[in-house]
Amino acid sequence: MALLAARGLARLIALLLSTTVAVTGLAVAVFSIQGGSSTVSLPGLASHVRLDDLHASIGVFLDDLRAGGPIAKVAALAGTGAVLIGLLLAFGVLARRRERRVLIRSGDDGAIAARPRAVSQAAVTVAEQSRDVLHAKARTTARRRGTGGRLRLTVYRAQSKDMAGVTAASRDRVATDDLTLDISASRADELAARFTMSTSAPATASRATNFRHCP
């Protein structure tokens, strides 16, 4: 909840700041159109930013640019590159992210899938059933293509507990080769393989679970 509020506040402030800057810039631009030598005018702005001095320093470059040749080509390439980078950044900001699902089975008659969050939640629930585990975190990433995904489970054990034992118990409770979920647990203290992510893929599939124990 606090995270959502912080994100909302950050977005609001960013919107207000960008709007303020845009409106200020627009007002300055409009008022600068007028002539004269007032503070907000073209001659005034030119004086403020010392355009005369700037022209003196880059005048040679501008002459080369106007005359064509290698400098003009480099400048044209740089401008094109800047436009492309801007488009890429705009795409990165505006493009809608689509969450990939962990595909369990797919065919002409439809698919069976699970959201990564649901898989992580199930794995955490199983891992925390162990009395030796204080807390667990899971992160699931679906494969780009095909079935399955990758589950990373982090188990926080009690300080006095045997790490190897917790490891073995956790590995028994949550195992994965390919995320075809096989959930059959009914009691927290039941032993191994109550929650397994057994594979429907060939047995050569690599084991994807990483167990990291934090004291």
Place this chain on the structure above:
Amino acid sequence: MASDSDPDLPVSGRVGLARLAGEVVAGVLAVEDAGGRVDIELHLAAWWPPQMPFEQLGEQIRGRLRRSAGMAGLGERLGAVSVCFDDVLTETQSA
């Protein structure tokens, strides 16, 4: 597919909305093609602990949906049926 009213299935449709025959059904997305075939996508929350693997549960749900459609005389119109488990609910969350 009214999973909430079926106590045998440990799932609960609750995510997403679809409008079927003028009725809004939570967790169901239906798309009809030009030929009149309707593809169904179910977004479900599975109760913890599930009584069977996700894959088996999904197949069971799809089978029941197809049987229901067949009994209603709509089997010919039913296209692909997809099941997506969007969430896992524990007893604490459901309380």
